[in-house]
Amino acid sequence: MPSAMRMIDIAVNLTDGMFKGIYNGKQYHAADIPAVLARAWSAGVDRIIVTGGSLEESREALAIAEMDGRLFCTVGVHPTRCKEFEESGDPEQHFRALVSLAKEGIEKGKVVAVGECGLDYDRLHFCPSEIQKKYFEKQFELAAVVKLPMFLHMRAAAEDFSQILDRNKHRFCAGVAHSFTGSAEDRDRLLLFDNLFIGVNGCSLKTSENLDVVKGIPIERMMIETDSPYCEIKNTHAGINFVKTTWPSKKKEKYDRDSTIKGRNEPCLVRQVLEVVAGCKGVADIDQLSKALYHNTCRVFFPQDLDSAADALLESGSDAL
Incomplete structure (x- = not known):
């Protein structure tokens, strides 16, 4: 497309x-990342940031x-995985391994952010809040x-999240609170941090209340994402x-490499997130919206490309938004 x-x-x-063809422990099809990426590139996705959520996953x-x-x-x-610091037997050594991996990835021109880190009080059965707070702070x-x-995660923890961010703002150059599903109050609390952006995906756009909250995020403070293979936009969603x-x-039982898989989100569908954001904000010029969001993302994660992104934004005119 x-x-x-x-x-x-x-x-x-x-x-x-799921991108290896495994669903709930059962293999349904071969790994298909090349096909997933081909769809993304043809849909207009220019770059993808792959999320690391543990030391081992960050290596992968x-x-x-x-x-x-x-x-x-x-x-x-x-x-939810912060217990791995203490379960490693040597939290400082675990931290040094993260530093080493990040430096290796920076040298290769591949690592663009620290994360995914933050607080998740919806899933305390995976990791207690005190351990989460300790190692969220450590990752600053x-x-x-x-x-x-x-690259930040905040779920049902806006007050503690904001306090830790404020306490560490001298070590925080910029970032994004991704997969935002919070209230208008949570949104406004995050927007108080000038260098913090808000990432929206299908989970951010489920209900009419969600759409009202997203409507109040300034375009100049927003980024888009899929968080795939999760957070797809479903037929029951408000947007x-x-x-x-x-x-x-x-x-998945009838896998076809030329089709997406029901129930598995993938990066080509970020176009749908863009369309819902444009719709709920009443933005007629979706191309202009995409350029503005692209510029935001370059500003934080790809500053070396900021001039070209800004030029594209200026060329298309800024009145459309």
Whole structure:
């Protein structure tokens, strides 16, 4: 599906088993990352950031990012997995291994952020809040050491998240709170941090209340993502009427490399996120919106390309938004 539009999907979990054809522990088809990427590039996705959520997963994310010049990745530990620091037997050594991996990835031009890190109080059965807070704070040290922005996770923890971010703002150059599903109050709390952006995906756009919250995120503070293979936009979601672009889809049991898989999100579908954002914000010029969001993403994760992104934005005119 050719497109002149340029989009960056800031959150793709290409390390997930679904992209290896494994669903709930059962193999349904062969690994298909090349086919998934081909659809993304043809849809106008210009770059993808592969998410790392543990030390081992960050290693895998870096290896995947080396497959294609348009792939990049993060290095960090997700809040629900922060027990791995202490379970390693030597938390400081575990931290040093993250620093080493991040530096290796930076040298290769692939690691663009520290993360995914933050707080998740919805899933405390995976990791208690005190351990989450301790190692969220520790990863600001990682960001300061390697001089990278942060890829952040905040779920049902806005107050503690904001307090920790405020306490560490001297070590925080910029970042994004991705997969945002919070309230208007949570949104406004995040927007108080000038160098913090908000990432939206299908999970951010489920209900009419979600759409109202997203409507209040300034375009200059927003990024888009799929968080695939999760967070697809479903037919039951409030924003579905704004979706204009679809792909052929088949069940995993009838796998076809030329079709998406029902129930598995993938980066080509970031176009749908863009369409719902445009619809709920009343933006008529979707190309202009995509350029603005592209510029935001370059500003944080690809500053070396900021001039060309800004030029494209100026050339298309700024009144459309």
